[in-house]
Amino acid sequence: MQLNKFILYISFIIALSSCIEPFMPDTAKYENSISIEALVTNDPDLPPIVKIARNIPLMTRAEDNTTPGDKPVDGAEVYIICDDGNEYQLTNLRPGVYEAIDPVFTGEEGKSYKIMICHQGEVYESGFEKLVSSPAIDSISYEVDERKISDDGVTVRGYNFLVSTHDDSPDQSYYRWILDATYYYYLSYDADFIYHPPYGMIPYDNSDLKECWGSKNIPGIFVAGTEGLVENSIVEAPLHFESQYGDELTVRYRLHVRQLKITSECYYFWKDMDKIINKTGGLYETQPFRLMGNIICSSDPSSNVTGIFEVAGVSEEVKYFNKPEEFPVSGYNCTKIEVGTEENPWIAIDAGTIIIYDEKENQYFTSDALCFDCTLRGGTTERPPFWDF
Structure with missing residues (x-):
C-alpha cells in the first residue's frame, strides 16, 4: 500500500542520524490521523x-521517543456509492483491507462513484468521481540505463522501461500505471545424488526443478500528465528499472502494464x-506540507x-523482452x-546435500540449494496459462 510505505519511509528517515538539523514542528504532537x-x-x-490505516504520530516529543509506523484500521463500515442509487458495502477481509465480495461489482464508464467510511463515530467521504475510459497504450519500450548503487561509485546496468500513450480528446490527460512482471528462468546444474549418511549417496534427479516462472508486483509511483504540452500525448514516460543482476532478465521477461485514466x-x-518519498532526504529537512487528497x-x-x-x-498492454x-x-x-x-571431507558434509558427480574426473x-531447485528462488514450475514462449 503506497500510503503505508510512505509512513514507514518517513519514520525510518527520522530515526536516522543526519548532519542536517531536522525541523520538528508542533504538529508532531497531533492526534492519530487516518490514511485511506x-x-x-x-x-x-x-x-x-x-485500505485504511491510522498513522501513529511520527514524533512523540515525550522523552524524544520516536514511534514509527501505522496501524491497520479494522471494523469500519465502508461503502462505494454510485450515482444511480446503488450502494456496495465492502468487507473487512484482511487487516486494514476492505474488498467487495457480495456482490462483486465493476465500475462502469460514464457513471460516478463516491466513497463513505464510518468509523468510531466519524464519517470520511469523497465527492462523486466520474469513471472515464482510458485510451489504449501506444507502446511499451525500454532504454539501456546505468544506475549508481553505492556512494563509492558502483553502478549496475539494466533496462529502464518506458510507456507511451495519447488521447484524441482535446482536454489534458493524467495517468497512473500499475505494473506486474512475469519472467522465465532456468538452472544449469544437473543433480546426480543426495548425500544421506550412513547410506551414502542416493540417486537424485532435479530435472523437474530446473525451469521456473517468477512473478512480482512492481512497487513505485508511476504517473504522468499532458498539462502544458502542445499535444495530448505521453511519449516514453519512465516506468521501473530492471537490473542486470537477478533472474528477471536472464531468459525472457513479460511486462504487464495497466494504465489508469485519473x-x-x-x-x-x-x-x-x-x-516526499524520493526527492528529499527526509520529511523535516525541508519545510513540510500536508498531503491533500x-x-x-x-x-x-x-x-x-x-x-x-x-x-x-483502465487499459492494458503486455510486452515480452528477451x-x-x-x-x-x-x-x-x-x-x-x-x-x-581433504579440505571438505565427507564427514563434514550435511545430510541432504545435493551432489554433482563428474564421472570423467x-x-x-555441491553448491547452494538454490542452484538445484528453482522454486527456492521464488518461482513456480507451473507454466502460466498466458505465457507466450
Missing part, C-alpha cells in the same frame, strides 16, 4: 479495494507523494485525513564446491 487509499475501476481484474487531483496527490472527514472537518479515492478507466544483448546478465551466483577432499561437487 481506495480504487474503483472498470477492470474486472482490479476489483474495488479500500483526475488532476489524483495526479497531484501521487506527484506530491513521490516528491479528495477525502475529508465530513463529521469533523478539522480532523487530519490523508487519502485518495481513485475512479479510473535476454538483453547490450550488457551481460547474471542470475543467482552458483559456484561448484568440491567435496570428498571422478570428482564430487
Whole structure:
C-alpha cells in the first residue's frame, strides 16, 4: 500500500542520524490521523479495494521517543456509492483491507462513484468521481540505463522501461500505471545424488526443478500528465528499472502494464507523494506540507485525513523482452564446491546435500540449494496459462 510505505519511509528517515538539523514542528504532537487509499475501476481484474490505516504520530516529543509506523484500521463500515442509487458495502477481509465480495461489482464508464467510511463515530467521504475510459497504450519500450548503487561509485546496468500513450480528446490527460512482471528462468546444474549418511549417496534427479516462472508486483509511483504540452500525448514516460543482476532478465521477461485514466487531483496527490518519498532526504529537512487528497472527514472537518479515492478507466498492454544483448546478465551466483577432499571431507558434509558427480574426473561437487531447485528462488514450475514462449 503506497500510503503505508510512505509512513514507514518517513519514520525510518527520522530515526536516522543526519548532519542536517531536522525541523520538528508542533504538529508532531497531533492526534492519530487516518490514511485511506481506495480504487474503483472498470477492470474486472482490479476489483474495488479500500485500505485504511491510522498513522501513529511520527514524533512523540515525550522523552524524544520516536514511534514509527501505522496501524491497520479494522471494523469500519465502508461503502462505494454510485450515482444511480446503488450502494456496495465492502468487507473487512484482511487487516486494514476492505474488498467487495457480495456482490462483486465493476465500475462502469460514464457513471460516478463516491466513497463513505464510518468509523468510531466519524464519517470520511469523497465527492462523486466520474469513471472515464482510458485510451489504449501506444507502446511499451525500454532504454539501456546505468544506475549508481553505492556512494563509492558502483553502478549496475539494466533496462529502464518506458510507456507511451495519447488521447484524441482535446482536454489534458493524467495517468497512473500499475505494473506486474512475469519472467522465465532456468538452472544449469544437473543433480546426480543426495548425500544421506550412513547410506551414502542416493540417486537424485532435479530435472523437474530446473525451469521456473517468477512473478512480482512492481512497487513505485508511476504517473504522468499532458498539462502544458502542445499535444495530448505521453511519449516514453519512465516506468521501473530492471537490473542486470537477478533472474528477471536472464531468459525472457513479460511486462504487464495497466494504465489508469485519473483526475488532476489524483495526479497531484501521487506527484506530491513521490516528491516526499524520493526527492528529499527526509520529511523535516525541508519545510513540510500536508498531503491533500479528495477525502475529508465530513463529521469533523478539522480532523487530519490523508487519502485518495481513485475512479479510473483502465487499459492494458503486455510486452515480452528477451535476454538483453547490450550488457551481460547474471542470475543467482552458483559456484561448484568440491567435496570428498581433504579440505571438505565427507564427514563434514550435511545430510541432504545435493551432489554433482563428474564421472570423467571422478570428482564430487555441491553448491547452494538454490542452484538445484528453482522454486527456492521464488518461482513456480507451473507454466502460466498466458505465457507466450
